[in-house]
Amino acid sequence: MTKNSKLSLFDELGLSESLDYALSTCARCGFCKPVCPTHPFGGGFEAFSPRSKIYHLKKIKDGKGELTNDWVERLYQCTTCERCVEVCQTDIPLVQIWEAARAESVKMGSGPMPAHKKFGKFVEEFDNPYGEPKAERDRWLLPDIKPSEKAEILLFGGCTCSYKMPPMLQTGAKILTRVGIPFCYAGGKEVCCSSPILRTGQIESAKRLIGSNVDLFNEMGVKKIVTPCSGCSKTLRHDYPVWAKHLGKKWDIKVVHFSEIYVDLLRQKKLKPVRELKRKVTYHDPCHLGRAQNIYDEPREILNSIPGIELIEMDFKRKDSKCCGAGGGVKANYPDMATEISNSRVKEAEETGADTLVTMCPFCQTSFTQSLKALNSPLQFAGVEELLLESLE
Amino acid sequence: MNQRIRDRLKEKLEERVTFDSELLEVYDHDIGEIPSIIMSMINCKPEAAIVAKSNQDVIDTLSIANEFGIAVTPRGQGSSGYGGAIPTNGGIVLDMACMNKIISINKEPLTVDVEPGIIWNNLSFELRKIGLDNSICPTSAPSSTVGGWFPKGGVGLGSMRYGSVRDVVTEIDVIDLDCKVRTYSGSDMEIYHQTCGIFGVIVRLRLKCIKAERIVPYGVLLPNTESAQSFIIKARERLKPYTIILHSSGYIRMRKQENYENGNGTQDFHALIAFEESNKDDITLKSIIDESAGKSLSKETAMEEWEDRFYPMRIKKFGPSVLVGEFYLPEKCFDRAWTEIEKDLANDTLGMEAVVVNDNKMAVLVYILDNAKSMFYQIRMAKALRPLGIALRYGGSFYTAGLWLANNSKELFGMKKYNYIVNTKKERDSKLLLNPGKIIPPKIRQIPLLNICVFMNLISKLMSPIAKISIYKNRYKSVFNEKHGE
Numbered sequence: 087m088t089k090n091s092k093l094s095l096f097d098e099l100g101l102s103e104s105l106d107y108a109l110s111t112c113a114r115c116g117f118c119k120p121v122c123p124t125h126p127f128g129g130g131f132e133a134f135s136p137r138s139k140i141y142h143l144k145k146i147k148d149g150k151g152e153l154t155n156d157w158v159e160r161l162y163q164c165t166t167c168e169r170c171v172e173v174c175q176t177d178i179p180l181v182q183i184w185e186a187a188r189a190e191s192v193k194m195g196s197g198p199m200p201a202h203k204k205f206g207k208f209v210e211e212f213d214n215p216y217g218e219p220k221a222e223r224d225r226w227l228l229p230d231i232k233p234s235e236k237a238e239i240l241l242f243g244g245c246t247c248s249y250k251m252p253p254m255l256q257t258g259a260k261i262l263t264r265v266g267i268p269f270c271y272a273g274g275k276e277v278c279c280s281s282p283i284l285r286t287g288q289i290e291s292a293k294r295l296i297g298s299n300v301d302l303f304n305e306m307g308v309k310k311i312v313t314p315c316s317g318c319s320k321t322l323r324h325d326y327p328v329w330a331k332h333l334g335k336k337w338d339i340k341v342v343h344f345s346e347i348y349v350d351l352l353r354q355k356k357l358k359p360v361r362e363l364k365r366k367v368t369y370h371d372p373c374h375l376g377r378a379q380n381i382y383d384e385p386r387e388i389l390n391s392i393p394g395i396e397l398i399e400m401d402f403k404r405k406d407s408k409c410c411g412a413g414g415g416v417k418a419n420y421p422d423m424a425t426e427i428s429n430s431r432v433k434e435a436e437e438t439g440a441d442t443l444v445t446m447c448p449f450c451q452t453s454f455t456q457s458l459k460a461l462n463s464p465l466q467f468a469g470v471e472e473l474l475l476e477s478l479e
Numbered sequence: 480m481n482q483r484i485r486d487r488l489k490e491k492l493e494e495r496v497t498f499d500s501e502l503l504e505v506y507d508h509d510i511g512e513i514p515s516i517i518m519s520m521i522n523c524k525p526e527a528a529i530v531a532k533s534n535q536d537v538i539d540t541l542s543i544a545n546e547f548g549i550a551v552t553p554r555g556q557g558s559s560g561y562g563g564a565i566p567t568n569g570g571i572v573l574d575m576a577c578m579n580k581i582i583s584i585n586k587e588p589l590t591v592d593v594e595p596g597i598i599w600n601n602l603s604f605e606l607r608k609i610g611l612d613n614s615i616c617p618t619s620a621p622s623s624t625v626g627g628w629f630p631k632g633g634v635g636l637g638s639m640r641y642g643s644v645r646d647v648v649t650e651i652d653v654i655d656l657d658c659k660v661r662t663y664s665g666s667d668m669e670i671y672h673q674t675c676g677i678f679g680v681i682v683r684l685r686l687k688c689i690k691a692e693r694i695v696p697y698g699v700l701l702p703n704t705e706s707a708q709s710f711i712i713k714a715r716e717r718l719k720p721y722t723i724i725l726h727s728s729g730y731i732r733m734r735k736q737e738n739y740e741n742g743n744g745t746q747d748f749h750a751l752i753a754f755e756e757s758n759k760d761d762i763t764l765k766s767i768i769d770e771s772a773g774k775s776l777s778k779e780t781a782m783e784e785w786e787d788r789f790y791p792m793r794i795k796k797f798g799p800s801v802l803v804g805e806f807y808l809p810e811k812c813f814d815r816a817w818t819e820i821e822k823d824l825a826n827d828t829l830g831m832e833a834v835v836v837n838d839n840k841m842a843v844l845v846y847i848l849d850n851a852k853s854m855f856y857q858i859r860m861a862k863a864l865r866p867l868g869i870a871l872r873y874g875g876s877f878y879t880a881g882l883w884l885a886n887n888s889k890e891l892f893g894m895k896k897y898n899y900i901v902n903t904k905k906e907r908d909s910k911l912l913l914n915p916g917k918i919i920p921p922k923i924r925q926i927p928l929l930n931i932c933v934f935m936n937l938i939s940k941l942m943s944p945i946a947k948i949s950i951y952k953n954r955y956k957s958v959f960n961e962k963h964g965e
Binding site for chain 1: 494495497499501502504505506508509510528530532556557558574576577598601604619621622623789790791792793795796798799800850851852
């Protein structure tokens with residue numbers, strides 16, 4: 087973006103006027119600065135704070151500033167955790183704005199960052215950011231899990247769960263099977279939800295992925311999508327309706343995270359946790375699940391339904407939950423920063439006196455398991471769904 | 480700043496100093512939206528910024544600044560709009576926000592020693608873990624620093640019961656331009672209070688704290704100014720509230736993003752009266768509400784407003800800018816003063832938030848919606864001083880001086896203290912290196928014979944009648960309501 091230019095992503099989505107207005111409402115109060123997990127990595131200088139990024143973007147909008155390479159780098163040093171959005175006095179959609187600015191930097195050729203380019207290339211070739219074979223997307227499917235040919239509910243695997251963390255997906259599929267809820271699965275036809283691509287500003291790739299998935303869902307006659315991944319569910323829930331409309335495609339699908347399905351089943355008594363698990367757990371609210379989708383109660387309700395589980399809360403929880411450091415492409419391109427943020431959260435979890443740290447997000451899980459090992463922490467790690475499954479008859 | 484000075488700073492401060500213009504550009508302002516034409520009259524662009532991490536960093540900075548005659552502007556979070564943290568002569572910005580640790584907690588008497596960069600809410604959070612709390616805090620507590628509030632001179636939540644920041648801070652460590660660390664308490668601290676750090680950089684503060692208690696808020700609807708004034712006076716006389724915050728109906732409607740014109744709706748007030756649990760007295764409160772012709776608001780409304788106590792700037796969603804006037808007003812004059820202010824700005828979108836404080840006063844903030852991008856904004860800025868002018872006629876006084884109201888320092892401090900400040904500044908810092916342009920107004924760069932405050936005052940007086948008839952109407956509503964939408 088050069089002088090007198092705009093954030094063209096907002097133009098494309100018809101939000102330019104709203105953006106201009108939102109930037110003007112910044113009170114410069116700085117509430118966003120102390121809660122930002124990446125601001126301290128800028129040496130304490132003010133320019134790394136969200137309010138300074140807004141100040142500079144406003145200058146750009148007014149034709150008085152430029153999106154230099156250093157500003158681009160600062161915009162990529164954000165985990166998109168939305169703590170800044172949560173405390174903003176005037177509800178500025180800061181993370182949306184960072185993503186739009188990142189998209190602009192990609193157009194200019196100064197973004198994304200090297201690690202993001204790598205997974206961007208993988209997505210182009212393999213439809214997933216890990217460079218895993220397309221044909222093996224369904225390798226997580228256990229022999230006893232039999233998706234239906236046609237069903238109103240689609241199980242969306244997502245790249246991380248499909249290739250890297252099958253237990254989250256297997257648990258969900260097992261539970262749906264156990265209670266007799268039919269679900270379909272697109273297997274190798276499913277492509278990346280686009281979250282890592284969209285968050286890092288690689289819009290053209292993201293449009294291809296979204297378009298492909300939307301067409302697939304419509305062809306399959308899907309009414310509801312369920313996924314165990316907080317990143318996928320955030321993207322499918324919030325970004326797909328906007329982009330489907332923009333791409334001229336039909337979107338009439340409800341998106342839910344598996345935690346919502348589990349709670350429904352528990353309330354209907356279709357799931358009965360009976361086996362006692364003697365654990366003191368502390369729950370970490372994933373940013374993409376909590377602040378992004380307002381899912382705070384469901385994971386707690388699941389944990390509280392399990393006999394023997396004692397839930398001990400951390401000081402920073404629910405909307406004030408701290409970030410694990412993995413989001414927004416930070417773990418890929420700034421691994422040291424991500425590790426330090428994750429370590430800090432693990433230490434907070436240790437202070438609760440719990441014996442197990444639990445969460446419901448594959449990215450948080452990756453960060454924390456690495457931190458627990460590196461810190462030689464006495465805490466164990468478990469997924470909420472894993473404990474639920476263990477406690478069932 | 481020449482290379483030799485840069486080298487010296489780099490040698491001492493290493494990665495804690497920057498000369499990068501991109502990192503420096505955000506240190507040329509605070510929360511105030513001042514037109515660029517005014518900003519161009521001072522040299523607000525720093526040439527270096529230093530993030531202090533220790534007393535030694537402050538000493539090294541001041542030592543080099545003194546040696547080479549470079550201005551130093553200390554800064555907390557820049558969360559005030561008076562310009563106290565804005566450079567007026569380039570030089571170095573000394574960012575103190577990273578010196579933010581609790582040094583010690585002392586049981587007898589209950590005090591806490593902190594570094595200046597600690598944020599009020601973070602301090603409260605840490606104190607509450609051991610059953611203690613701040614006695615007072617500003618309404619900007621989620622971002623503003625303890626070390627920034629003392630030299631600004633503030634009152635806030637809890638000040639009705641525990642006094643101003645001057646009453647709560649009992650001891651400070653200061654590093655003066657001679658680079659010595661000195662400890663001051665009692666009246667010896669006076670020269671550092673409300674003077675924006677023009678005499679030294681505060682590196683430690685000792686604060687009185689209190690035993691933590693649950694705060695119980697009540698909401699009261701009061702039909703008019705007379706009733707609001709009566710309620711406040713009676714509540715002070717017969718109850719022990721932790722705080723009272725008064726909002727005009729205009730303010731409440733701005734928060735809800737409702738289009739309205741002043742004089743075109745109800746003129747009632749919401750009073751939020753909050754008690755430490757051990758001091759609440761429902762029976763007396765009810766009788767005061769009845770005597771003041773008020774009505775109790777629901778517990779839910781009271782709790783919602785209490786939870787929003789740190790969020791006065793939500794109204795900017797409906798701006799997108801606001802002109803702000805701030806002053807102290809004797810509570811016994813509120814009725815007449817506010818009636819006149821409302822009449823004076825009858826066609827504007829106007830709101831008021833007042834925090835009742837010590838000495839039978841209210842700290843009043845008047846908000847007039849505007850748009851800094853509008854071509855008449857610069858003229859309408861003069862309007863922000865009209866409520867202050869009215870308040871002064873009713874025995875009101877200046878809240879603080881900072882940069883923009885430096886010309887009013889005589890009235891703020893009184894002649895005796897003002898003369899002492901000026902003379903001491905001459906003795907200790909004749910080159911005006913420490914936070915220049917604050918309390919003693921800066922000269923205009925292009926017209927050095929004229930100081931900027933005189934100029935602004937003159938322009939404001941000239942523009943004021945035109946500003947009064949220039950009305951801004953916002954018809955745009957923010958679409959981004961997903962987090963805190965009403």
